[in-house]
Amino acid sequence: MHDRAAHAYRQVAAAGRRRVERWAGIPRVLDALAVLGCFALMSLDIPGLAAADNSLNGWAATAVLAAGSATLLLRRRFPWLTYAVALLLIGWLHELTLVQFALYSLGRYRGRRAGVLGILGYVAVSYVLFQLPGWPVHRADTLSEFLSLVVPIGVLAAGVGIAANRQDLVRALQEQRAETAVLHAVQGERAEVAGDVHDFVGRELTLLCVRSDVLARRARAAGDEAYAGQFEELGDTGRRAHTLLNEIIVRRADDSTPSPGLDVLPGLVEQSERAGTPVLLDVDERAGRLSPLRQAAVYRVAQECLTNAAKHAPGEKVRVRIAVDDTCVRVHVTNPLPSAPPARTPVSTGTGTAGMAERVRSVGGTFAAGRRDGTYEVVAELPAGQVRHRKD
Template identity: 65%
Template sequence: MPFTPAALALRRVSAAGRRRAEGWAASPRAVDVITALSCLSLMVLDVPGLAEADNSLSGLTATLVLAAGAATLLARRRLPWLPYLVALVLLGWLHELTLIQFALYSLGRFRGRTAGVLATVGYVVCAYTLFNLPGWPEHRADTLSEFLSLVVPIGVLASGVGIAAYRQDLVAALEDQRAETAALQAVQDERTSVARDVHDLVGRELTVLAVRAEVLAARARGAAHQKDFDELADTARRAHHMLNETIVHRADERATPGLEGLRALAGESERMGSPVTMDIADQAYRLSPLRQTAVYRVVQECLTNAAKHAPGEPVTVTISLRDGRLRAAARNALPALAPPTAPVSSGTGTFSMRERVESMGGTLTAGARDGMYEVVALLPAGLGR
C-alpha cells in the first residue's frame, strides 16, 4: 500500500487493533511455551502413579514421555491436531487426561467450532472404547456414571472454552475491520468535500475570468487584441466545463464556509455550553478560499469534539501566520470528571481533519498534555503566490 494519507490512517487503525487483540501477550510463542510448561507441570504430578503402574516406565522415562507430549503444544497454532493425536495416544497408553484438555482447547481456539466439536466427539468415543477395555484405571472411572461425570465433562469444557475464545477473536477482528472501514470512509468523505470546495471556488473564479475576458473582447471589438480576449474567454469556459466533468457537484450541498463562518461556529458552541475565545490574525483573511475552508473544517471538528468530551470547558482558538506558515490551534481543558453519559462518536473526526490538512501539504497533531487537549494544524500560507 503506498504511503498516502489514507494509507497512513489505515495503518494507524490497524496498529491500534493489533495492540488491542494481542493484549498482554506480547509474543504468541511465549504464550505457547508457558502453556506447554503448565501442562507438563500438571502431568508431572501423575508420575509417581505412572511409575507404579504396570506400564514398563520408570519415574524418569515417564517424565520424558510426558515432556515430549507437552512439547507438541508448541505447535498448537499451526498444527493443533498434532497435540490432539498425541494426547489420545497418552490417554490409551498411560491413561493421562491432562494433555487432552489442552489439546481440545487449542483445537477450539485456533480452528473454531466445527473442529472443536469433531475433536470432542472423537475424544469421547475413544475414551468410552478404552473404558470398556481391560486395564482402565480402577480409580479413574470404574463405573459408567463416573465416566460420564468425569471423562466427558473434561473434554466438553476444554473444547467449549476454546471455541468461545475463537469466537471472541472473530468479534475483535470484525471490530478492527469496521474501524478500518470507518477510517477509510472518513478519508473518502473528506476528499469528496475537498473536491466540491475546489469545484465551487475555482469554478467561480473561472466564471469571473470568462466574463471579464468577454467584456474586454467587446471593448476591443475591431482591435488587434479582440481575438486574444475571445480565445481567453473560450479557454476559461472550457476549463470550467472540464472541472464540471471531473468533479461531480451536488447542487443541494453548500460549499464549506471560510474564516467568516468561524464566528457562527463559536456561537453554536457557546449555545451548547462551551464558551469559545477566538484570536484570528488579520492576514488570515487574505488566505486562499481553499485554505480557509481547511481551517474551518479543523476548527469545526475541534469544537464538536470539545462539546462531546469536555462539555462546559472553555475553548481557545488561535489562527496566526508566521514565516509563510499558517497555524490553526484549538485548546481546551480536560474535564475533571468523565461525562455522565458516553458521547456518541464515530471516532473518525481526526482522520477527516488530518486528510484535509495533509492533502494541502500540511501536518496535524492532536493530543493531551498538562491537563489540556490541543489540536494544531500547520499549513503553507500560500500568500503572494
C-alpha cells in the same frame, strides 16, 4: 513529594502493564505459556506414572510428558497432531491433561465442527479404554463416574475453545468494519477536498472569464479586433475549463458521461498549435474503430504528452503516431528537448506520467517514457481487443 512518588509509581506500573500486554499478544509467547502450563500440571502425575508403569522411571516419564506438551507449540497450524498425541497418552499413561489443551485448540483454531468431532473421538476412545482392564481406579470405577469425569472434561475444554473461536470471528468482523469505516472516512475527506477544489478553482475561473469578456469589450471599443478576439478565446478557454472541472468533480459518479475518444483528437491538436506547439499527427484509420475504453486511454496519453510538451518544451514540434494492427495499439509520441530550460518554471504536479501509465495498464497495456537521443519519447502499447468493423 508523596504525590510525585505516587505518580512515578503509576507510570512504571502502566509501562509494565503495557509491556506484559504486548508480550502476551504474541502468539508464540501464548503457545509457550500453554506448553509450560500443561507440563506443570502433568508433572504432578510423574511419581504415580513411574509407579504404575515399570517401563517408565521418573526421568522417562518427564521426557514423555515434556514431548507431549511440546506439541502445543504447533497447535495453531496442526491442532490434530496435538489431539492425536493426547489420545496416545490417554491409552498409554491414562493422562487426561494434554487432551484438554488439545480439544481447546481444536475448537479455537478449527471451529465448531472440529471441536465436536474431537469430543466424539475423545469420548469414544476413553470409553473403550474404560472397558479394558487397567484403568486407574481413582479415575473412574463405574460408568456414572466415567460420565461425570471424562465426558465433562472434553466438553468443557472444546466448548471454551469454540466460544473463543466465535470471539475471534467477532473481533475480526469488528476490525473489518473499523477498516471500512476508515476507508469511508478517507473517501469522505477526499470528496470534501474535491468540493473545496471545485469551489475555489471554479471561482477563479469565473473571474477569469468575466475579466476576459470585459477586456474583449474594451479592446473592441478601442477598435482593436485582434486583441478582442484573443480575449474572447481566453474567456472561452476558461469556460471550457470550468465545464471540465464540473464533469470531473461534480458529476464523476455519472457513468452516462461519455469519455473523450479519438474523434476529438484533431481539436486537441488544433488547441496545442494555437498555443504555440506544432503537432504532427498520424492516426491509423482503424483507430476509430477501437472500443471506447481503448480510445479514451489513447486520447489521455496523447493529451498528457501534448500538455507536457507545452510545459517543458514550448515551441518544439511534437510527433504523435497512433498505429493499430490485429493485436496491438501503439502510441508513439516524441518531441525534441529544448537546448535551454524554459524561462519560467512550469507548474507541474509530477503525476502526469504516472497517470498515463496507470491508464494504459488498466486496460492490460505497457508504458514507457524517458529521454532518448535528445528527445523525450513516450511509448504506450495496449491490446487492440476486438476492433469493430466498419459498416458499409
